[in-house]
């Protein structure tokens with residue numbers, strides 16, 4: 001009998017369902033079905049794919065409350081958090097691809113140099129990889145499975161996904177949503193299991209692996225994918241900095257810090273995990289944070305801000321970071337209080353970079369606060385981290401804030417806002433340093449799920465080209481002249497006259513050139529700017 005996984009709701013510890021773990025042979029079968037689906041799906045025009053996938057928007061909207069219930073029961077989040085953090089970004093991405101996928105994925109014809117490629121036309125197209133494996137974490141199981149999944153299928157791939165073992169019902173829900181659209185059979189499939197099953201999925205040799213999760217798992221996935229070898233996109237953890245200058249709207253910044261650090265109980269990859277405040281407003285701002293954190297409501301009542309912890313394992317890390325900080329001299333807004341799975345959020349101040357809470361990902365409701373003096377010190381402290389996912393800069397002086405943001409070693413930043421930038425569907429999202437590599441969202445994200453195939457077509461009638469054999473000293477002289485004519489100093493007239501003799505070898509081209517010149521001119525005239 002197959003091994004099973006029991007999924008328990010963090011809301012009330014009830015067993016939601018028991019699932020059989022997908023066995024290796026089943027993964028092989030799923031891969032074969034996915035390959036077949038990919039070959040059918042990639043044959044559809046982008047417009048046809050968009051037409052079919054657009055139906056998902058209406059399905060999600062009509063089932064919004066039911067979807068919210070499932071995600072709440074699996075993650076322990078409060079319902080507004082589910083709506084804004086899980087459902088809204090998916091709808092936004094759907095709308096963006098609906099409007100833009102055909103343009104972003106369109107094949108492109110390019111102008112060619114009239115001298116180097118006089119009778120040639122150049123083009124490239126974006127072909128789907130084939131089958132994309134998506135491995136997702138437990139903190140945003142709907143968004144972080146569906147966003148890469150949609151990106152993969154909009155660009156013509158089939159997908160097999162594995163949610164976290166804590167979030168399997170959300171994967172089941174995703175399958176049910178897709179079952180309501182007439183897609184090729186096996187275009188979207190799920191495998192169920194722990195890390196080992198994720199490894200087997202990669203051993204099944206998909207054509208691309210998109211992984212969201214912790215850095216240690218990310219390394220294991222990359223090492224596994226390297227055996228085959230399969231390209232990977234890694235969206236890993238973060239230790240996001242928030243820099244507050246004294247000219248910022250402090251009330252807004254304080255409320256943002258509460259949201260940035262404590263939404264989804266801090267179990268957010270782009271959570272505010274380090275807060276740096278300018279010395280001139282530090283005491284006042286710390287006081288504001290203390291008042292604000294005490295007003296937050298933990299629980300699932302009509303006014304709850306923070307829900308339950310999805311995984312109690314995470315609490316062990318939160319606890320360790322808290323006690324380490326206190327032992328090294330940090331001050332806290334309260335003691336650490338866990339009631340069942342409900343954790344009271346804590347602000348820690350007077351922290352230093354020697355504390356674990358400032359160096360390691362906490363992924364929980366702790367907000368450590370530290371002082372800075374100058375603009376230079378602000379970004380130096382923010383960059384003193386092995387992570388580089390997201391960050392925010394707060395100031396009334398937008399020019400200064402953007403100047404600081406541009407110095408940050410991160411994949412994404414926001415000025416005078418927090419977390420929200422990940423929800424902008426046109427902005428490519430991803431990390432640097434230990435936060436991973438590769439981007440999704442936006443045009444770049446969609447294209448990253450395709451491989452670019454380029455082509456060059458010659459219409460030359462010549463029996464031999466000047467760059468072909470036979471080589472000789474004379475040919476060397478001619479080519480030297482050709483290079484000087486194209487790249488050398490001086491006006492066109494000067495370059496032509498000094499290389500006139502050498503250029504005679506190209507005369508044979510002249511007859512076949514006229515048509516190509518015209519075509520190149522037209523391509524240049526209408527060429528799209530984004531290529």
Ligand code: NAD
Nearest residue numbers: 136137138163164194195198199213214217235236237269
């Ligand atoms: P995790 O790394 O433990 O697990 C993620 C997924 O990988 C799960 O589905 C898990 O079953 C699978 N997995 C585990 N070992 C595997 C292996 N050897 N081979 C293949 N698959 C394997 O992460 P988590 O605890 O579920 O999520 C929390 C982490 O995710 C945090 O570090 C957080 O910062 C990160 N995260 C990053 C982003 C981002 O966009 N950068 C977003 C959300 C979460």
